[in-house]
Amino acid sequence: MIERLSHGPASVHGLTESFAVSQQMISKHIAYLVRARIVNKTKRGRESVCTLRPEAIKSVSDWASYYRRFWEESFDKLDVVVNQMKKMEARDAKKRG
Amino acid sequence: MPKKEVSQTDRMVVTRIFDAPRELVWKAWTDPQYVMQWWGPKGFTAPVCRIDFRVGGKFLCCMRTPDGQEFWNAGEYHEIVLHEKIVSSMYFSDAEGNKVEPAQYGIEHPAIEDAFDVVTFEDLGNGRTKLTFIGNETMESAKNSGQLEGWNEVLDKFDAIVAGLRG
Numbered sequence: 001m002i003e004r005l006s007h008g009p010a011s012v013h014g015l016t017e018s019f020a021v022s023q024q025m026i027s028k029h030i031a032y033l034v035r036a037r038i039v040n041k042t043k044r045g046r047e048s049v050c051t052l053r054p055e056a057i058k059s060v061s062d063w064a065s066y067y068r069r070f071w072e073e074s075f076d077k078l079d080v081v082v083n084q085m086k087k088m089e090a091r092d093a094k095k096r097g
Numbered sequence: 098m099p100k101k102e103v104s105q106t107d108r109m110v111v112t113r114i115f116d117a118p119r120e121l122v123w124k125a126w127t128d129p130q131y132v133m134q135w136w137g138p139k140g141f142t143a144p145v146c147r148i149d150f151r152v153g154g155k156f157l158c159c160m161r162t163p164d165g166q167e168f169w170n171a172g173e174y175h176e177i178v179l180h181e182k183i184v185s186s187m188y189f190s191d192a193e194g195n196k197v198e199p200a201q202y203g204i205e206h207p208a209i210e211d212a213f214d215v216v217t218f219e220d221l222g223n224g225r226t227k228l229t230f231i232g233n234e235t236m237e238s239a240k241n242s243g244q245l246e247g248w249n250e251v252l253d254k255f256d257a258i259v260a261g262l263r264g
Contacts, residue, residue, distance in 0.1 A: 086121060
């Protein structure tokens with residue numbers, strides 16, 4: 001949905017066709033995105049048109065890579081922590097003789 | 098919702114080999130004193146980390162972005178096999194650990210219902226440990242993760258017993 005809207009505004013009808021799910025499902029998802037202030041919904045004649053809010057694009061497009069990045073980079077830091085712990089333990093062991 | 102969104106994070110696996118014994122890696126993973134030092138992406142800090150490390154217990158961690166924005170995550174431990182495996186859930190929360198919609202943080206989380214994270218600790222010998230993080234598993238597959246290692250250990254013990262009987 002977000003990816004589709006990143007190419008430009010789309011009507012609810014058009015979105016329903018793109019995703020081959022019920023209009024009810026699409027409307028529910030759009031309502032969620034509107035509440036989250038990710039999408040703007042405006043009336044154009046009889047159609048509702050959805051637009052991606054530009055300020056929302058960054059955080060949203062980041063999400064897919066965010067989860068992996070979180071763990072990859074946490075692991076990098078964990079490696080440093082583990083090495084420090086290892087040194088500390090070695091030092092303590094030395095003190096104890 | 099569109100299947101593509103789910104598949105982007107479906108079964109995310111991150112592995113890393115640490116040049117440290119398994120007990121030490123386990124400690125770094127489960128003791129808040131150490132978790133605070135590694136939780137979160139590069140440049141982020143973790144000013145708060147509370148861990149009630151037992152099955153049914155919860156954790157709460159705060160990470161702070163370089164520009165000072167705070168994100169809270171909480172979760173619950175569902176399975177703990179000492180020095181081997183942890184199955185837990187994780188979600189966005191407020192500072193009290195109450196679950197919040199990721200949208201409140203401006204994130205559209207392609208939420209997968211009944212998703213769990215699995216971490217396995219594998220002793221590679223020579224003081225090395227392989228850590229495997231599997232995200233977004235269903236409970237069914239989470240139960241089975243790491244089972245192969247478990248079985249290998251059972252077989253090793255079995256071999257030892259058999260050898261003893263032969264003795």
